[in-house]
Amino acid sequence: MPGHWTDTPIHVIDFEGSRSTGVLEYGVVTLLRGAVIGARTRICAPIGVIPEAESRIHGICAADASGAAPFSQERDMFMDLRQSGPLCAHNASFEKHLLKAVWPYPRLSPDFLNPGRSVADWGPWLDTLRLYELVFPMLSGHGLGLLLDSFGLRAQLDMIAADHCPPSRSRFHCALYDALGSALLLTQLGRLPGYENLSLEWLLASSQPQEAEAGQQELF
Numbered sequence: 686m687p688g689h690w691t692d693t694p695i696h697v698i699d700f701e702g703s704r705s706t707g708v709l710e711y712g713v714v715t716l717l718r719g720a721v722i723g724a725r726t727r728i729c730a731p732i733g734v735i736p737e738a739e740s741r742i743h744g745i746c747a748a749d750a751s752g753a754a755p756f757s758q759e760r761d762m763f764m765d766l767r768q769s770g771p772l773c774a775h776n777a778s779f780e781k782h783l784l785k786a787v788w789p790y791p792r793l794s795p796d797f798l799n800p801g802r803s804v805a806d807w808g809p810w811l812d813t814l815r816l817y818e819l820v821f822p823m824l825s826g827h828g829l830g831l832l833l834d835s836f837g838l839r840a841q842l843d844m845i846a847a848d849h850c851p852p853s854r855s856r857f858h859c860a861l862y863d864a865l866g867s868a869l870l871l872t873q874l875g876r877l878p879g880y881e882n883l884s885l886e887w888l889l890a891s892s893q894p895q896e897a898e899a900g901q902q903e904l905f
Contacts (some may be wrong), residue, residue, distance in 0.1 A: 690875060690885040691719045693797065694770035695811060697871065699864040700783050701743040707732035708756035708783050709745045710854070712861030713766065714868045719875060721868060724849040726861035729756040743858045757787055767791040771889060773811035775829050775867040778894065781807060798889040812892035813870045819891055820874065829866050830857055838869050845869070 695716045702709035708729050715723035728745060730753045740746045763784065766772065768791070774780040784807055796802040798809045817827050824835065833839050846855045846862050855862055875883055 688884065690883045690888050691717065693717075693885050694722075695773050695871070695885075696766045696770055697773040697864045697868040698780055699774060699860045699867065700780050701745060701858060701860050702729075702731070702783060703739055704783070704786060705733045706735050706739065708787070709735065709743065709750060710860040711756065711759070712859070712864035714849075714861070714864045715766075715770075716868055716871065719872050721845065721849075721865070724861060724865070726851070726854070726864075728753045729759075730754060744854075744856075760788060763788070764792050767807060768794045771797045771809065771811050771885070772807060773813065773867065773871065775812070775863070775870070776814045777808075777810035777812040777892070781810060797885055800886070809889045810892060811871070811888050812894075813867045813874075815892045815894070816874060816888065817870065820877075820880075829863060829870075832870055833866050836870075836873055838866075838873060842866050842869055 697714040697716065699712045700708045700710070709731055710726065710728050712726040713724065714721055728750050730750050731747070732755070735745065735747055735750070772780070790805045791807055793803045793805050796804045796806075796809070813832075814827055817824070817832055821827070824831075830839075833842055842862070842865055843855075845865055849865065850859065850861045854860070857863060857866075871888075874880055
């Protein structure tokens with residue numbers, strides 16, 4: 686019988702950046718037993734020029750990243766995360782593509798969708814965008830901010846962010862803030878009537894892409 690989804694660590698991640706700049710900032714939130722047990726973030730050196738248009742969105746400019754270590758130095762951390770639990774994001778295709786651009790494959794890791802198997806793959810991913818599209822197709826939008834407001838989670842997010850986010854990076858389009866928002870959506874789903882006994886396998890199977898993937902700017 687499949688175990689409850691909260692029995693396994695889930696690592697909710699968010700990246701700021703693009704294919705041309707690489708990962709400029711990462712945020713990682715680890716959930717276990719339905720609670721945040723870890724959070725980490727930092728600014729990373731770009732691999733290319735940061736366009737002004739992108740900087741206006743995420744608020745990271747060249748001066749902010751000056752002297753920062755490149756994202757590539759986080760290899761062991763992300764490999765370890767993938768081996769201990771599945772990765773999760775809001776529109777996981779964006780994070781997946783940036784991650785694979787740096788490390789195409791992780792170490793051999795558990796396939797949490799098919800217990801007992803191992804794969805050298807960053808997925809299968811858990812995706813809060815796909816899940817909310819499936820469970821709440823009637824909503825007018827499924828962007829991160831829209832969902833958090835629709836379910837009355839914004840105040841809770843700001844309270845948690847005050848404990849974990851750098852003061853200047855505690856808003857949307859800041860990596861750890863967005864990762865915390867996605868983590869809240871996941872825990873909220875598990876509290877809904879009829880969804881209290883969700884298995885990790887169901888969440889992963891329901892997270893797999895069905896339609897064209899959205900760009901990051903469409904998610905808020």
